[in-house]
Amino acid sequence: MSNLGALYQQSMLKHPYGYALYEPESSKVLQPGFCGYLTELGQWTPLLGVDERPINLGDPLSLVQNGLTPFNHFHRAPADKRSWGPKVCGRVTQRKVELEAGVSLMPAGIPADVGALYRYSSKDGFGAILMTQGPVVKDFVYGTTPFRVWCKDNSEVILRRWPDVRDRGLIIATSTYTTQRAMMNAWSDTEKEISVGFHAGVVEIGEIGPSSTWYTSNGDGGWVAAEAGEPDERKVVFFGGLYFKYRRLAVILPQSHAFSSGPVEKARFRSFDSEAREFQMVDRVSDEAQFELSVTSEERGEMVELPKEMTKGQEEEEDDDDF
Template structure:
């Protein structure tokens, strides 16, 4: 059975923000431009280079110190702030409790002067809820193709210095959503119910909601909190980027060329994308040299660079 972290990450893909971190990561190790991968438990692991510092496409010295080519198209977008309601995933439902029926409905730990009380429950399967303190800040960088082309030019070096990505894949981070404080509850029991009280009277479950504070019932188990502690630090709850998957070329055989004699010949018939959505690279392992196919997938919001060219009038027509 998949771990809670894996179930949480997959189920939260219903929200358009990319990967959801079962354990929110510090913004000091997860930022736009950073390179890394996810473990089987869904934990972010940056590529650590010289001086044990994360490889960062936004820092030219980070690339040169690690033998990687410069990245000349790092364009950071203005930060964006928003307020979120609860983020739900899995087989979970929400029900508002009628507080006019009496204060006896309030579980221990939730004050009597709240504006609304909600119960979240499931009857079977996985369920999870994420609460985030406002504001949630989105930081991102523009572009997709430039990141693919950089990865194509540096894949041999990346695979040699960080061989873990051969099996786990490589992620180049392009967006993060962070908060100062987050709480999460995830479970896979047959049936569970938790209560949350809010200062605001109406709580939206969409992608936007009024800024509000919340309280959890003292008897509800499973809540895990994460808080930024260092000056300027935040906790990343979602991040997006480009995911590069490495596979031995000989194991990928297009059906249209199944008549070819050998696996290498079959692989040569593959169409390689000029924008590096799919490309080939070589890997040396145990003194043996073999080819790998690299494919890229977009996860989360990918924002293209704004067109700064002005449309000048053609005076020759007048």
């Protein structure tokens, strides 16, 4: 991942919304239930099926036609809409500019009739600011254990059809935060100040932002905008999910093979994990090359458990303690 992209993703962890995308993705390729991985540049890449559409655990046809087992625990939560103020990270400070002195303080590009003007600055180190047009919509699905069990049952097929997963791991997205339009400015190792004007008279420092309309100064460089271009599309700025890591343990050798000399260290396995946080499997790279793999999972971002009223008759299967 690029230096700015890595710093942005790590610094945005201060906000409890999951993995921050340095380049917002289209909701057409990243939704709760979609499978994929992240490249070294931090870009989301979905697993594409035979119909060139993303693999989606919420779509039975998407699974069956690609040789994957059905997923019978897809419970989507009601969409949650909210308004966000600016999301800042790194060494950024926010300062409100008093406008009593008149329009002479207003930078070019910001209308004189805005209700509030804020300046965001840093003197050294990394800084970034994310602006999102309201409403920001949170979509998510309940549960964690069923996703782990499904991955365990389907890892052999996944590795065969999408070999990049061996090195990059597999992500099953379980939550997304989307907006119609986003703007981001990030910088590193330089002194910088940018101005943002809002129509609302008050913009709280932190999570509350009563205005979804903002203006930036013509003289402030570095702004990058992402806007949905289709009626049924939005831009994903944060997402969460389960991340599965595939770690090669040892080659499975023919029975006739004998080691010439020296001890052979055997991998130490954990006891069987009924919740499939860790399991072992055989990776059949070819008929001649077969490897034993250890697969572990960890949660990335916000995970939401299945509500108790939805677990009737499934308590043992759905019960899962976050870690």
